Amino acid sequence: MIDLDLKEFSSSMQQEQLSQRKSQRKSCLLIFEKKHKSAIDDISKNLNVLYLLHGSSHCGKTTILRDLFEKVKVDHLESVFLNGNRISTPKIFLDGIGGRNKEKGRDEIERTLRGFKDRKLLFIDDFDKMLDILGKDFTAFLRATIQKIRIGVVVTVTTQSDEFKKTIINYKAPFYRFFMPIKIEYGLEDIKFLMEKSGKNLTEKDREKIVDLSGDNIEIIEMLIKNYENLDKDISRSINRAIEKQPSVVEMFMLINNLTKQQKGIVETLCKIIIEKEYNKEGASIKDIAKETLLDPQVVRTQVNRLKEKNIIEKKENRLFFPNLLILENERIKLKEEHTY
Structure with missing residues (x-):
């Protein structure tokens, strides 16, 4: 039953995202080209570059990496793109880079990578996940080989993921400070740039709200801009309109951030406190949440700190906490529907 629900939810999400993908791709690429033209030129012209694109889930990293790959392929047709999340063994990595002699193992990997020098670039999506799966020994070998041969590699990683912390920013990790x-x-x-491209006007205050609640998720940014109308007094109407049209987007946002059932329960409780209790309009304390959930205050504090890191909850003044506005408005709509029936 659970598997069926997940499949239906996944299918629903895919249907809703399909119509947005073209504009999402355009948005993240337009901004990247505007901000990082020198890096694009460097990657396009030099075959020994080392770049690491990092950001939150759904910020457009994969789309940007794929676009860079397509640009490089124009002049260097044999360049290789790997989906790191699907590379679970060194053999699969070897197959991906075009190796042939599986018997020689790492020697064949090194020989194959030598063939990249001055001829093609290697692009790896979800590089941190790949390294975590393949382990420390292979990671050390790969780093030493890339450095020795001096081939060009461009990768993506997800900021704040466990794999990122373990394989990239850990000062003991082989790839620590290896990439640009x-x-x-x-x-x-x-946000202003995208709004102007869409022919829409938005105050700086509401642009700040989009930045805060999106967590760099380009799909959510696009969704809010698409549903914003110039007559709106503030972004809240855009949020309501967007949620009503695409109710699964908030579930997707929570799913992307890998919230546990307990974390979801805490977020939903926090929203209800803000919505239903007049004296809590500015936020709720750890004590308030613990009282409503019957959880130990220390457990609530630990989970709230984790939710802050995921951009789901923010800390306000006087030790009060406030939920992401997107999630709050979704809960407000759900409660309204419950009271209607």
């Missing part, structure tokens, strides 16, 4: 980092993120000027 480029952070994929969206600030006030980026």
Whole structure:
């Protein structure tokens, strides 16, 4: 039953995202080209570059990496693109880069990578996940080989993921400070740029709200811009309109952030406190949440800190906490529907 529900939910999400993908691709690429033209030129012209694109889930990293790959292929047809999340063994990695003699193992991997020098670039999506799966020994071997041969590699990683912390920013990790980092993120000027492209006007205050609640998720940014109307007094109407048209988007947002059932329960409780209790309009304390959920305050504090890292909850003044506005408005709509029936 659970598998069926997940499949139906996944199918629903895919249907809703299909119509947005073209504009999402365009948006993240337009912003990347605007902000990182020198890096694009460097990757297009040099075959020994080392770049790491890092950002949150659904910020457009894979789309940007794929676009860079297509640009490089124009002049260097044999360049290789790997989906790191699907590489579970060194043999699969060897197959991916075009190796032939499986008997020689790492010697064949090194020989094959030598064939990249001055001829083609290697692009690896979800590089951190691949390294975590293949282990420390292979990671050390790969780093030493890339450095020795001096081939060009461009990769993506997910900022704040466990794999990222373990394989990239850990000072003991082989790839620590190995690449030139480029952070994929969206600030006030980026939102303004996209709004102007769409022929829409938005106050700086509401642009700040989009930045805060999106967590650099380009799909959510696109969704809010698409549903914004110039007559709206603030972004809240855009949020309501977007959620009503695409109710699964908030579930997708929570799914992307890998929330546990307990974390979801805490977020939903926090929203209900804000919505239903007049004195909590500015936020709720750890004590308030613990009282409503009957959880130990220390458990609530631990989970709230984790939710802050995921951009699901923010800390306000006087030790109060407030939920992501997108999630809050979704809960407000759900409660309204419950009271209607």
